[in-house]
Amino acid sequence: MTSTEKPMSFAADPRSTEALERIAAALEKLVPAPPAPIDLDAADAFVFSASAPHLQPVRQVNRVDMALLRGIDRLRDILTDNTERFAKGLPANNALLWGARGMGKSSLVKAAHASVNGRLTPANGFRPLKLIEIHREDIDSLPALMALVRETPYRFVVFCDDLSFDAADTNYKSLKAVLEGGIEGRPPNVLFYATSNRRHILSRDMVENERGTAINPGEAVEEKVSLSDRFGLWLGFHACSQADYLAMVFGYADHFGLAKDREAIEREALEWAITRGARSGRTAWQYIQDLAGRLGKVIG
Known part of the structure; x- marks a missing residue:
């Protein structure tokens, strides 16, 4: 550019202005929208969506009445008592319901939640206990769910149905950290219930693979199966007579x-x-x- 030439002015060029406006609009679309506020009064049960993250209210829960669950009386009483203590703000344990298919594991979790809410009335200053279902494939998003509910005045049972992990799956480490062992850990207003067909949640192939490939097979297997140790309650469901x-x-x-x-x-x-x-x-x-x-x- 010679001394007699003037610098180009983009502001004076309408085409440049329009191009910049289009770029700015495109960039704004790339910014994710802020999550919608959570209305915890909308329902007593929710499904966690990891993509947002968001809690989707479930106004009509697919559940079986507690009186119709037969052959699991002792397990029913243990889980209901544990749930009620938690709802009252007393110490309670995470629970793993494991064992035979079709014997009422997930039905018992949902029935215990409804039973406790039915007995503890608002007249006694009780806030309804909230049930949140998290899908097995979203387990690695548990920290995001904990952040959503940590500072709320409600208490939550986070429930994962048919929880299991296979050989290439490392999400179980996220669950271990949330249940016990992480810096933040599980918030005091959250309890975790899971159902599984497997007592140690992990597949037999996963455990056997560790035995065959690890330098110290014993320690490797212990590290895998220690996930189930994070559950204070183990409730075993067996084939009925x-x-x-x-x-x-x-x-x-x-x-x-x-x-x-x-x-x-x-x-x-x-x-x-x-x-x-x-x-x-x-x-x-x-x-x-x-x-x-x-x-x-x-x-x-």
Whole structure:
């Protein structure tokens, strides 16, 4: 540029101004919107969305009445007592409900939550206990969930159904840090309940792989299985007897007004279980749905 030339003025060029405005608008779109405020009074149950992060209220929880859960009386009492103590601000333990499929593990968690909220009324100055479900694939977002609820006046049971980890999965380390061992750890207003078909949550292949590849197999396996040690309560669910299975069937049948021909129901329910290779609460409920459908009755 010579001494007689003038510097180019972008402000005087409308095309440059428009281009800058378009760039600024595009950059603004890249900035994530602030999360919507959480209305914890909207419901007593929520599903955690890790992408936002956000709590989605669930106004109608898919649950079974506590009275219909048969064959798990001792486990029911232990979990309900633990949940009630926590709701009252007393010490309570994280709980791992493990064992046979279809025996009411997740149903018991949801029923215990409803039972405690039903007994502890606002008249006694009680704030409803909140239930938050977190999906297994979002476990590594637990710290974000803890940050959402840490400073609120409510108490929360964070619930993960069918929790398990496979060989290439390292999210279990995030869970260990949240339950115990991290700098912040679990907030005092949060309790963690999980269900799993596995007692130690981790797959057998995952543990055996550590035995075969680690320099010190014993220490490596201990590090893996120590996750379940973070749960103060281990509640084991086992396959039910024929008597317990029939008690479940007739409990549902009586509740929904289906138990008119008890001999036929017993015969059909046992055949139903044999064809599915299992006796469980889930099998009993599936038979009851079939029976109600054949009788033209709506249940739910």
